[in-house]
Amino acid sequence: MERNLKKRETMHRLHAMGLEIFHAKGYYNTSLDDILKELSLSKGAFYHHFKSKEDYFISIIQNLIVQKVYALLVEPLNVNENPLHAIVDSLENALEPGKSNEMAYGFMLHDFMTEFNKRNTEISSYLKDILKVWEVNLVSVLKNGKIDGHIARHIDCEGVATYIIASYLGMRSLLSENNGRQLKYQYLQQLKHYFNSITERQVVA
Amino acid sequence: MERNLKKRETMHRLHAMGLEIFHAKGYYNTSLDDILKELSLSKGAFYHHFKSKEDYFISIIQNLIVQKVYALLVEPLNVNENPLHAIVDSLENALEPGKSNEMAYGFMLHDFMTEFNKRNTEISSYLKDILKVWEVNLVSVLKNGKIDGHIARHIDCEGVATYIIASYLGMRSLLSENNGRQLKYQYLQQLKHYFNSITERQVVA
DNA sequence: ATGTTGACCGACCATCGAGTCGGTTTAAGC
DNA sequence: GCTTAAACCGACTCGATGGTCGGTCAACAT
Structure with a gap:
């Protein structure tokens, strides 16, 4: 046994180190030797466990990235009765730097999506699927929020979800190259303004 | 003469074709031979004009990308008296597919930024500078909008600019892999909601 | 006309990195 | 104990690609 x-x-070490280095330097900019050297493993060991670099990365996606997205962006959606508050909280937390195992700005889906876009359609589609899960869950809690009277009735929930995702993805681009603290604050501030505009107005009799 | x-x-042909192919396939995924074959030019010709692939790309940035950003995102900011309307119009136009010389979704700054991020700091900084120019101009028209009474006084213009940029950059990520028409419509719709929330309310006496 | 130089050619070089493969060690089954 | 095969080693192959270099040709100056 x-x-x-x-x-x-060994596979766990490969997964963890691979994700860390791929995220730090980019998939195409990282050679297998870079990772193997770090782990003091050989090419032979690697190809014993994975059939290719691509297969390896897909394995990382399914074992680590999916989990992170769920933990950071999907599950927190249901902790607050008001979906807009839940969303703000989850994004605030997801944009927090240096969470879980020193991975700056926790969530790297977007970085990989842009890297693989147009270069590797198979990996792209895996990543897109993960984003889709997030989107579906966003739409779902938004619709519930409408029923519960937190969101104005004329609002297009799919549109809101799209807009949230877009601003979040873009935010991560900006964060990766600037003073994160202030940007994050600005972002959340404006997000609240936006959410305010789609909130069901209390008819103060 | x-x-x-x-x-x-020759340089013009190299610039134009380079931008097109680099944008379509990515810088690192495009070999010089790919471009040279398309133009029926030789390695020798290339290295007669440029000292390296990197130098070549910087030249493309300075000659073509800067222009496109100005034309699509900076200059249109001043055509409408209301900055929020001007911004919506410019973004709507910038997200239009297949504008000027068949370049889908006109504006590729973001794609390149993510590709070079962490891989080539020199090129990254050139691209960041361009984004900065956009940001500065956005802030400027927003502040004027505040003076002219189009934007509520308590609004943080830098924050608004950041939020606009973030959502736009993220939008382009989503567009590059989906049904653009609907996404674009959803995005602009929500952007208007957001703008509505930062507009100076008319005090209807 | 003649020498010079700029534009261009294309074979060649050097490096890098994914993937291969025959060999070695060691846990597990009998 | 002996065999088997899983886990691992590391030298090697091989294609891709950025960059070099000596040479050709035609435009330009004198």
Whole structure:
């Protein structure tokens, strides 16, 4: 049984280190040797576990990235009764730098999406699927929010979800190259203005 | 004098074709031979005009990308007296597919920024500078809009500019892989909601 | 006309990185 | 103990690609 343990251990190390370095330097800018050197592993070991660099990355997506997106962006959507508050809270948290295992700005889906866009359609589609999950969940809580009277009735929930996603993705682009603190604050501030504009007005009799 | 003409002609062809192919396939995913074959030019010709691939791309940035950003995003900011309307119009136009010389979704600054981020700091900084110019101009017209009574006084213009840029950049990520028509409409719709929330309310006496 | 130089050619070089493969070590089954 | 095969090693192949260099040709100056 120790054999099985060894395998899991090695694959886990490969996954974790791969995600870290790929995210830090970009997939195409990282050679397998870069990662292997860091782990003191050989080419042979690598190709024993994965059939290619691409297969390896897909494995990372399915084992780590999916989890992170769920944990950071999907599950928190249901912790607050008001969906707009839940969304603000989840984004605020997701934009927090240096969360879980020192990965700056926690969530790297967008970086990879842009890197693979037009270069590797298979990986792109995996990443798009993850984004889609987020979108679907956003739309769902927004619609509930409409029913519960938190969001104005004439609002297009799909449009709102799109807009939230767009601004969040773009924000991450800006964050990766600037003073994050202030940008994050500005972003959340404006997001609240926006949310204010789609909130159901209280008819103060 | 014909010699000079020939040179300008060749460099212009290299610039235009380079931008087109780099944008379509990505800088790192495009080899010089890809471009040279398309133009029936030789390696020798290329290195006669440019000292490296990187130098070549910087030249493209300075000659073409800067122009496009100005034309699409900066100059249109002053055509409408109300800055919020001017911004909506400019973004609507910039997101129009297939404008000027068949370049889908006109504006590619963001694609390049993400590609070079963490890989080539020199090129990144050139691209960031261009974005900065846009930002500065946005802030400027927003502040004028505040003076002219189009925007509520308590609004943070820098924050608004950041938010606009973020949502626009993110939008382009989404557009590059989906049904653009509907997304664009949704985006502009929500942008208007947002703008509505930062507009100076008329005190209807 | 003649020498010079700019524009261009294309074979060649050097490097890098993904993937291969025969070999070695060691846990597990009998 | 002995065999088997999983886990791993690392030298090697091989294609891709950025960049070099000696040479050709035609425009321009004198």
